[in-house]
Amino acid sequence: MIVIFICQLATIAIGYIMQKTTLSISYLNAVIVIGIFIFWGINSLNVKQHNLEFRELVVICLEACILIFALYSIIGFHNKTYVKVINYIGFGIHLLCTAGMLYYISTFEFNRLF
Numbered sequence: 560m561i562v563i564f565i566c567q568l569a570t571i572a573i574g575y576i577m578q579k580t581t582l583s584i585s586y587l588n589a590v591i592v593i594g595i596f597i598f599w600g601i602n603s604l605n606v607k608q609h610n611l612e613f614r615e616l617v618v619i620c621l622e623a624c625i626l627i628f629a630l631y632s633i634i635g636f637h638n639k640t641y642v643k644v645i646n647y648i649g650f651g652i653h654l655l656c657t658a659g660m661l662y663y664i665s666t667f668e669f670n671r672l673f
Contacts, residue, residue, distance in 0.1 A: 560664060563591075564657050567650070581643050584650045585632035591653050592626040625649035 570587045574580030599619070603609055611619075628645040636642055663669075 560657060560661050564654075564661060567654050567657060581632060581637045581646055584646050585629040585637060588625055588629040588646060588649050588653065589633065592622045592629065592649075595622055596626075621652075625652075 567587065570583050571580065574583035577583070625645070628642055628649070632642050632646055637646075
């Protein structure tokens with residue numbers, strides 16, 4: 560978790576220095592969302608009958624939207640305002656969730672997340 564948090568902060572810093580923050584954030588968003596989908600898919604294989612809860616469906620749809628706009632930005636449309644806004648919102652959500660998980664782990668002194 561600490562490595563992911565450091566990568567997120569480094570992405571902001573490197574993107575700001577190189578004047579390509581939107582593009583670097585798009586790459587990181589795409590990697591994080593693909594990782595989330597892989598993790599969700601691996602954990603869903605063990606369930607015999609999977610019923611999607613509303614909150615799970617909302618998270619999956621939100622991550623799919625973030626992935627679509629990240630790929631849209633990577634393809635070449637990173638100068639459009641709405642693409643920038645969605646990428647920054649997705650990056651902010653991922654950054655806040657990572658910080659929250661780190662705080663939770665350090666508060667209850669977990670050695671691993673799962």
